Structures are given as structure tokens and as C-alpha cells.
Amino acid sequence: MQTTPVSDASDVHAFSQEARDAIYHTIFSRRDVRSQFLPTAIDDAVLSRILTAAHFAPSVGFMQPWNFLLIKSEDVKTRVQDAYKSANAEALTMFEGEKRNTYQHLKLEGIRDAPIGICITCDRERTGSVVLGRTHMKTMDLYSSVCAVQNLWLAARAEGLGVGWVSIFHEHELQAALGIPQHIVPIAYLCVGYVSHFYPKPELETKGWLPRLPIEELVYFDQWGNTDLNQPLIAHLQRDQIAAQDVANRAVTPLPKKQSR
Amino acid sequence: MQTTPVSDASDVHAFSQEARDAIYHTIFSRRDVRSQFLPTAIDDAVLSRILTAAHFAPSVGFMQPWNFLLIKSEDVKTRVQDAYKSANAEALTMFEGEKRNTYQHLKLEGIRDAPIGICITCDRERTGSVVLGRTHMKTMDLYSSVCAVQNLWLAARAEGLGVGWVSIFHEHELQAALGIPQHIVPIAYLCVGYVSHFYPKPELETKGWLPRLPIEELVYFDQWGNTDLNQPLIAHLQRDQIAAQDVANRAVTPLPKKQSR
16 A cells, blocks of 8 residues: 655644555554464563553553563463363354364464463553543443553564464453453453564455455445445545555565664 | 664564654554644545554454444534533543542543544444354454554554544444444544644643553563562663653654655
8 A cells, every 4th residue: 555645734743654654564464373483582672662562552541451461481371271272162162064164273372382472451440440531431441451452463563573362261261370360351362472474364364264344345424324435435445455455465575674783 | 762673583574673663653652632633624545544554453253343434424523522521521420529620621522623533333243143262252342343443543643643532422322423223332433633733641641630650560470460670671661661752752743754755
């Protein structure tokens, strides 16, 4: 996807074309990694940057409800993986026919392959029971921790690190493996590490689990269900969806390093 | 914050130093905007790019549960704002003493100021009732739509657009204003537009609502509660938190445009 030049006085705060391209490149080439982890250690400098990216996520009422558990212990990883295995055995029985067959051949976690696990949590009572912006939408604090996950994920991709979000756990079993108290919600268990390669598309798309939806069918105008395929925006969306995949396809080949000092 | 050079064979997939700096710059200077919207229209090309960024978010089981409602109608915005006003009057009564006084002087929405509203939703049944990765953590689909919000927010910041997430609504009143069926969850109502300026810090931090937490106190090793301030990572985190704020402070001044063709 090609960003367009910045010309207007109104978008004086826009980044340079090069910087904007870097953002989109990151977003389009980010993958959920399960299989390609390398054992290479992650420097503290790099780990610190991606954690700082997470900490600068938006949070409802500025409550910053997150903690970051860093898991390097093989014993702890094994306990986490055991929790995954028992839940995944249950999950398999929930699918039927062809889907079950496909499901059992998918690798859905890299808990012990990845050099580090990062569990991002949500402390719902961090700043008391009444939280600005959570007075009506009670899930807003959980969503804040998810924003931290996504910040970390994008920063990691730019650093060349793969991230895989494992969600097939009974909450209480994941809490037990990590010593997390009952009132703290584990939002994401992330496997993090360098990778042999990034796939150009999500694995579930490549393996025929589900196709990517055409973006223009997801956009409504002013009211739910109000489509209008004649809007000029629609043609932009169709072109950009194709261009975004092109960016991801090219990202399979490492980018040239412009600065290597 | 200064990213470090990429040297290792292991991080062959890392982006250039310039590109990584652009990612961090975006993450650290992103703000929740309520007050500084300009009426300037947003080009369809720009709108399309930030929506495409949202659509390339991760989603559990690749279900892509989101829709994007674009609100330009003044009538619809007024109905949304009315829903906000009634909820916010209730919210005010939930705070006490000094907090209530501060609360009532905060501007918490820019619904009619922003040229466009974007409501991002979650269709929990989009791909049926059994979803890969949602078999045990039932909130994973909601979290996918939140990842779409965060992608859009970061892309918007790079484009020079401010975004404000309004969450003070009774869900059914927001659904009514936008014609959203009961089974579709509105995740975020976002006010989007060009801005006169970005603040260097979150408004709630600047106005003394809550301070930013020291990141090193949020990090645990292997088990919940297991702090270790002697780990070399801690010094990195302390430096990076300061450096991240420096990046945000500098972002108040527009970046020089490197390419203006």
C-alpha cells in the first residue's frame, strides 16, 4: 500500500511518508506465530522496548491495569503447557467432522519453543471500584490490557520478534501455573522469540480454516446494515486490502537495513 | 528512546532503525483526544488506510468479528451525544469529593466536534458458536475487536489524526442511536479528526487524576509478585520510560516532512 503525500495544513501532525509506510508495514506483516521460534535469547534492551510500548497503551481512566509476567523458567513453561494441553484436548471434542480433523493437525502454541513467555494481566481494582470511563462499560479495563498486548505485538514485529497469543486455557489453571491471584485476570499468554520466518498470511487463512473477509462488506454508513457500494471510499478499501496483502507478501523477504551503525 | 542497531543473524526480520523509531514514535505520541478536533474533512484515501489497518488486526480463530460504522450525519451524532450525556450525568454521581469536582470539569468526548465517528463492533456469532481459541476464554472475540481499535488508533496517529474513545454509554442506548442489533456488541465509539495539537501526556495525567505508574513495579519474573529490581532489565525499563516520554514531548512539535512530493 502506498501512502499519499502530506499536503494539507490540516494534517501538519502527520508523520513523513516513510514513517507512515513503516507503521503500515508493521501492521500488515504482524503474524500470530506458533511454529517458527528460534531459541536465540532476546536482549534486555529489546525486551525493555517492547514492554515500554505496552505500558504506553491507552487505559480507561488512566488506570494502567496491567502487569507483565516474564516467564523464562522451563518448569513454569511446562506447567503452562500442561494447562494448555488439557484444555486443548477438550477443545478438540467441540469441533465436528472435517473441522475436527483440521483442528488436530494445527500447532496452536509455542510455549516451550519460545525463549520467553509474557503474560499480560488486568487488575480490575487497581484504582478502586469506580473508574472514569468504566462506569457503564464494565469491560473497558480488560480492553485497556488488550491495547497493551497489541502495542507490544506491533513493537515486537518491528524488532523482528514473533509473538503468539495462546488462549486455550482454563483461566484458573493458567492462574495456578503462574501464581496469579483469583482477582487478577490473565488477558494474554504470549510466546515471544526470534523466528526462522514470518508467513505472508495468517496460518488459519493459508490452511483453509477461514478466508479473509472483503473489507468493503464490513463498512456501514451512519446506521447498522446501511451499505453503499457506490461510495468512493469503497473502491479505496478494495484497493487497500489487496495492497496490504502485497506489503505482507514482500515482508517475507527481510527488509534492507538502511542504518547498520 | 533510541533503538539499537540490528546486528544479529537472529533478528534478520527486524526493521531498519528508522522504521522501528517510527513505530515507537507512533506508540508513545498517541493520545486520547477530546478537545482539539478541527472540522477539516478526512480524505477517503486516508480513511481507507486506517480502516484497512483495523481489518488487519489479529482475530481469534481468524473470525474477524468486527464491523465499522462510519458516522457523518449530524442527527446521528446528536443522538449518540445525547446517550453520552445521560450516562455521564449518572457517572458524575458515582465520584465523591474532590474527584467529583475534577470529573465535572473534564471534557470527555468530542462526538459532534469530530468530523467522523467510527463505531467498531463485535459479532460474536459471525463464524458460529464454536470458535478456535475461544473455546475456553469466552472474551477472546471481544479482544479481537479491541486489537482492531488499537491498530486504527496507531495508524490514525501516524496520519496526523486524533482519536478519542468514548465509553460512557449504556450499551442499549448506543445500540439504539446507531441501529445496532442487540446481539452485536459495540466495542468502541471513536471520534476521529485532525487536531490543532496533540498533548505530550494523557490529559488525565496532566490534570492530576492519576500519575503514570513506574513500569519497573509492574514487571514480575516467572511468578506473580516476584519482583527483582537487581535484574539488568529493570534499569533498561527505567531509562526507556523516561525516553518514551521525551519522544512524546518532542512529538508536540510537528515532525519535519522528509518526502513532500
